Amino acid sequence: MVTVSCPRCHRIVESQAITCPHCRVTLKAYGHPGIPLHRATKDGYLCDSCTYHADDTCNFPQRPYAKECTLYENLEERKLELQQQRQKSSFGAIVKSWIQRHQALILLLGLLLVCLLLALSKS
Ligand code: SF4
Ligand SMILES: [Zn+2]
Numbered sequence: 001m002v003t004v005s006c007p008r009c010h011r012i013v014e015s016q017a018i019t020c021p022h023c024r025v026t027l028k029a030y031g032h033p034g035i036p037l038h039r040a041t042k043d044g045y046l047c048d049s050c051t052y053h054a055d056d057t058c059n060f061p062q063r064p065y066a067k068e069c070t071l072y073e074n075l076e077e078r079k080l081e082l083q084q085q086r087q088k089s090s091f092g093a094i095v096k097s098w099i100q101r102h103q104a105l106i107l108l109l110g111l112l113l114v115c116l117l118l119a120l121s122k123s
Helices: 075-101 103-122
Strands: 003-005 010-014
Touching: 010 103
Parallel strands: none
Antiparallel strands: 003 010
């Protein structure tokens, strides 16, 4: 069972819980476990750290003073995710280009390995 901390009472609750069983705060929007309801902490507004506020694509009426939002996406987490994706794809591209540049060597090593296995199987 996956658990999370309740944003109000900070007690452990099941991640799919629609309301906190301890303080009864609403955790999911529209009573649906698949729609998380994000909440601002104390004085701040969610929009201040939201991707859709930063790129000016949000047209929700509560912007820029949203205290609760179903679409909130943390800007820093998104940046980190994109950075990790870029690093992964650049590592894949390096490996791919190395293989392309050294195809002859890889083929030769493969042949040598086959010869070695044949020689070992006959002895
Ligand atoms: S999606 Fe929600 S949190 Fe993000 S900018 Fe719009 S209203 Fe604010
Ligand atoms: Zn709670």
